Amino acid sequence: MSKNSTLILPYTIPAENASHRFAARSFIDSKNTFFLSKRFLDVSISLVFLVFLLSWMTPLLAILILLDSRGPVFFLQKRVGRGGKTFVCIKFRTMHVNRECHSRTSVKNDDRITRLGRFLRRTNIDEFPQFLNVLKGEMSVIGPRPHMHADCSRFSQVVFGYKFRNLVKPGITGLAQVKGYHGPAITYESIFRRFQWDAFYVRNASFWLDLRILKQTILQRI
Numbered sequence: 001m002s003k004n005s006t007l008i009l010p011y012t013i014p015a016e017n018a019s020h021r022f023a024a025r026s027f028i029d030s031k032n033t034f035f036l037s038k039r040f041l042d043v044s045i046s047l048v049f050l051v052f053l054l055s056w057m058t059p060l061l062a063i064l065i066l067l068d069s070r071g072p073v074f075f076l077q078k079r080v081g082r083g084g085k086t087f088v089c090i091k092f093r094t095m096h097v098n099r100e101c102h103s104r105t106s107v108k109n110d111d112r113i114t115r116l117g118r119f120l121r122r123t124n125i126d127e128f129p130q131f132l133n134v135l136k137g138e139m140s141v142i143g144p145r146p147h148m149h150a151d152c153s154r155f156s157q158v159v160f161g162y163k164f165r166n167l168v169k170p171g172i173t174g175l176a177q178v179k180g181y182h183g184p185a186i187t188y189e190s191i192f193r194r195f196q197w198d199a200f201y202v203r204n205a206s207f208w209l210d211l212r213i214l215k216q217t218i219l220q221r222i
Contacts, residue, residue, distance in 0.1 A: 061120075094118075142173060
């Protein structure tokens, strides 16, 4: 598949076989020790971020966001969580208020993005409030990135077994991200490659893999 391949395909791939979904769930449910250690790591990291970083960064960014454009400080959007459940994902607002924010994915040079928003997106600071989602148990620090429902539905129609990635909590960062897959997924190839890494993570989920992804994320940001 070429890099210029479009998202729209001339056919729809059928849904996963029910027995495969059952086997996958059983596999994930058997990792109780892993999920306990993962939750401990999530809470620990989230508390550090909230106390030592977001406690002073939030009021500062709130002033800058309000000075840069009209609208709320935070952007709240329904995303797909573990098991396909809906949760409200929290981000610093990076766009002008618009009617398409919950249905149209941002693209490069999107004119909806504010001046400050471009900086927040480039540095991923807009994602920091998601540590509140992690603390609430809706997300994890490490895991597949959460999608809007519209994107999850669209991607699952062009990639077989796409919702397999929803067997674990979505993350602030993940294996696909440290492998270089950031930003909007527009082509079939970009969607499929991200899913490959997400599926690899789900199948091989472990505490040590989480630590490796966390270390790689930090190294890429310094």
